[in-house]
Amino acid sequence: MLRSNVEELIKKCAIRFVDSQIRPLARKWDENKQYPLENMKKFAELGLLGLRIPKQYGGSGRGLFDAVIVLEQIAKADASTAVNLHVQLNASPLYIMLYSGEEVKKKFLPALVSGKVLFSMAQTEPEVGSNLTELRTLARSEGSHYVVNGTKSMITMGANADVHLVYLRFDDDSIGCLLLEKDTEGFSVGKSEDFLGMRGLGSAELVFQDCQVPEENVLLKGPGSLRKMLTMFNGTRVGLASISLGIAEAAFEEALRYSKLRTVSGKPLIALQGLQWKLADMAVNVEAMKHLVYSAAQDTKLNGFPDQFTSSAARIVASEGAVKITNMAMDIFGGYGYSKELSIERYLRDARGMIYVGGTTDILRNAIGAYLYKKNV
Amino acid sequence: METIVMIKQVPDTTEIRIDPSTGNLIREGIESIINPDDRHAIEAALQIKEKLGGSIIAICMGPSQAIDAISEALGFGVDRGILLTDKCFAGADTWATSFTLGRAVEKINNYDLIICGQQAIDGDTAQVGPQLAEYLHIPQITYVKGIKEITEKKIVAKRLVESGYEIIGCGLPALLTVVRELNKTRFPRFDWLIDACNKRAPIEIWNAADLGVKAYQVGLQGSFTNVISTYTPTFKRRGEILEGDSQRMVEDLLTRLEENHLV
Numbered sequence: 001m002l003r004s005n006v007e008e009l010i011k012k013c014a015i016r017f018v019d020s021q022i023r024p025l026a027r028k029w030d031e032n033k034q035y036p037l038e039n040m041k042k043f044a045e046l047g048l049l050g051l052r053i054p055k056q057y058g059g060s061g062r063g064l065f066d067a068v069i070v071l072e073q074i075a076k077a078d079a080s081t082a083v084n085l086h087v088q089l090n091a092s093p094l095y096i097m098l099y100s101g102e103e104v105k106k107k108f109l110p111a112l113v114s115g116k117v118l119f120s121m122a123q124t125e126p127e128v129g130s131n132l133t134e135l136r137t138l139a140r141s142e143g144s145h146y147v148v149n150g151t152k153s154m155i156t157m158g159a160n161a162d163v164h165l166v167y168l169r170f171d172d173d174s175i176g177c178l179l180l181e182k183d184t185e186g187f188s189v190g191k192s193e194d195f196l197g198m199r200g201l202g203s204a205e206l207v208f209q210d211c212q213v214p215e216e217n218v219l220l221k222g223p224g225s226l227r228k229m230l231t232m233f234n235g236t237r238v239g240l241a242s243i244s245l246g247i248a249e250a251a252f253e254e255a256l257r258y259s260k261l262r263t264v265s266g267k268p269l270i271a272l273q274g275l276q277w278k279l280a281d282m283a284v285n286v287e288a289m290k291h292l293v294y295s296a297a298q299d300t301k302l303n304g305f306p307d308q309f310t311s312s313a314a315r316i317v318a319s320e321g322a323v324k325i326t327n328m329a330m331d332i333f334g335g336y337g338y339s340k341e342l343s344i345e346r347y348l349r350d351a352r353g354m355i356y357v358g359g360t361t362d363i364l365r366n367a368i369g370a371y372l373y374k375k376n377v
Numbered sequence: 378m379e380t381i382v383m384i385k386q387v388p389d390t391t392e393i394r395i396d397p398s399t400g401n402l403i404r405e406g407i408e409s410i411i412n413p414d415d416r417h418a419i420e421a422a423l424q425i426k427e428k429l430g431g432s433i434i435a436i437c438m439g440p441s442q443a444i445d446a447i448s449e450a451l452g453f454g455v456d457r458g459i460l461l462t463d464k465c466f467a468g469a470d471t472w473a474t475s476f477t478l479g480r481a482v483e484k485i486n487n488y489d490l491i492i493c494g495q496q497a498i499d500g501d502t503a504q505v506g507p508q509l510a511e512y513l514h515i516p517q518i519t520y521v522k523g524i525k526e527i528t529e530k531k532i533v534a535k536r537l538v539e540s541g542y543e544i545i546g547c548g549l550p551a552l553l554t555v556v557r558e559l560n561k562t563r564f565p566r567f568d569w570l571i572d573a574c575n576k577r578a579p580i581e582i583w584n585a586a587d588l589g590v591k592a593y594q595v596g597l598q599g600s601f602t603n604v605i606s607t608y609t610p611t612f613k614r615r616g617e618i619l620e621g622d623s624q625r626m627v628e629d630l631l632t633r634l635e636e637n638h639l640v
Contacts, residue, residue, distance in 0.1 A: 004448040006574035047568030
């Protein structure tokens with residue numbers, strides 16, 4: 001039976017949407033440090049927020065690979081928008097899908113699909129960074145609810161999300177997570193971050209002062225929770241890797257185009273062997289990143305998620321590769337690349353930020369090192 | 378209101394390459410899209426459906442990869458898609474195309490309105506819509522830039538003409554060809570695009586046998602015109618020196634500007 005290839009069709013339509021609706025405004029969002037809320041409304045109108053949500057809650061029930069295809073294209077125009085969407089596709093709602101009761105699913109998942117509810121994922125803390133085992137935000141059990149106290153920092157969409165998925169420590173000393181709604185008494189949004197790049201993240205501090213959270217909003221608590229959260233991170237890493245891949249592709253494509261237009265002594269830049277080698281290295285790196293990211297996105301061997309090594313490798317290669325490629329792109333453009341009139345300098349700032357979003361790449365090396373240490377050879 | 382939209386898949390470029398031996402377009406390596414004017418036809422159909430209810434069928438004639446045009450149409454909110462594909466449909470001129478589309482409409486046999494884009498960016502003939510209306514013996518309003526009134530029985534539309542527009546009404550069923558000033562197109566929904574790729578999607582594939590036509594009636598064999606040669610025109614800057622006194626030269630200049638509709 002003749003049917004379109006779903007991934008190719010999604011990619012084609014994403015490219016057209018991004019070219020028309022996101023790329024023209026990306027510089028404005030960056031300059032104004034503006035969280036592009038209008039994008040989320042458009043994503044809801046286009047049925048994109050439900051991409052991975054099961055059909056019975058109004059979504060399309062697709063997997064990580066489809067999300068990666070869309071995020072890569074969006075990141076080619078605006079990485080902040082891509083990260084904001086990534087949180088909705090690959091992070092907080094997946095916890096609800098996998099670990100909440102039916103009532104919570106019915107309350108939040110259709111609301112996400114229609115864009116009425118947007119999520120953040122609150123992990124990082126001022127004193128312990130993103131180390132889950134040392135979290136200090138505390139949930140104390142009091143009858144049928146929990147009382148949450150603590151502070152989270154640098155939370156993507158912190159200032160704009162309606163529901164925060166909060167990683168914390170319970171009073172039995174176990175690590176887990178729960179959903180905290182923005183109108184909960186005692187909750188407030190603290191200072192907003194003024195980052196070098198990724199300026200549309202809406203990144204902010206979250207403060208919890210005796211916030212009462214109903215018991216049913218607890219998603220993970222007790223034995224096995226940490227392992228489940230780490231497995232979930234394997235998926236989010238690949239989503240983030242696809243965003244770095246998108247930034248790198250955009251920088252490479254623009255550099256290649258420019259190298260054919262810009263002439264020096266009557267020859268285009270690409271006729272110079274020194275720059276040909278630079279462009280060749282960029283092309284090879286982008287291709288390698290793409291294969292690694294796509295392969296990780298299609299890896300489902302760990303209960304539907306990629307494993308820790310594959311996902312960490314994809315994230316390291318893509319995030320660090322994007323910094324390298326945006327730097328090389330700036331070399332191709334020379335002074336023009338350093339100017340804010342073009343997008344190259346923004347790509348470089350955003351690529352640099354992607355080293356830190358979702359945990360540093362050096363932390364991932366720790367994880368890979370530990371994996372290799374235990375592995376039988 | 379039962380509406381049929383005719384769509385064509387075209388190469389997404391104005392830099393069309395032509396095979397010098399056959400005179401046909403080279404499609405390899407070029408992204409294919411729904412013809413821009415046809416997107417406005419889809420949008421018009423969707424707006425009419427939102428107002429009057431009913432359903433929309435999109436028909437596309439083309440090679441198997443034109444399934445993407447049908448899938449995208451479903452992504453916009455079209456209810457049913459039909460791809461007309463058969464080796465013998467290839468190389469059709471506007472007559473053979475209109476005839477094939479007409480047979481598909483006759484097979485559907487239940488419609489109030491047919492909407493086509495004004496013209497396709499690869500052929501630029503603007504003939505298929507009018508010829509299809511003639512084949513079906515139904516009234517047509519071409520170059521529609523606005524719809525003033527539409528009911529189950531009749532339509533009143535603004536039709537673009539060189540000096541402005543005219544208002545024309547007719548009974549239904551009828552055929553419209555629409556221009557891009559008619560509306561602003563929307564984007565396809567991703568969830569509907571995904572559904573359109575499902576084997577249970579409401580998409581049918583019809584070939585020559587399904588339409589009850591013979592190979593000699595369609596495609597290159599059924600065409601009344603033949604492409605003798607096709608070439609990319611070369612544009613050269615051409616200067617012209619106006620002579621005479623200042624008044625004469627200014628008058629000549631204004632005349633030329635007026636002749637070319639530049640003032």
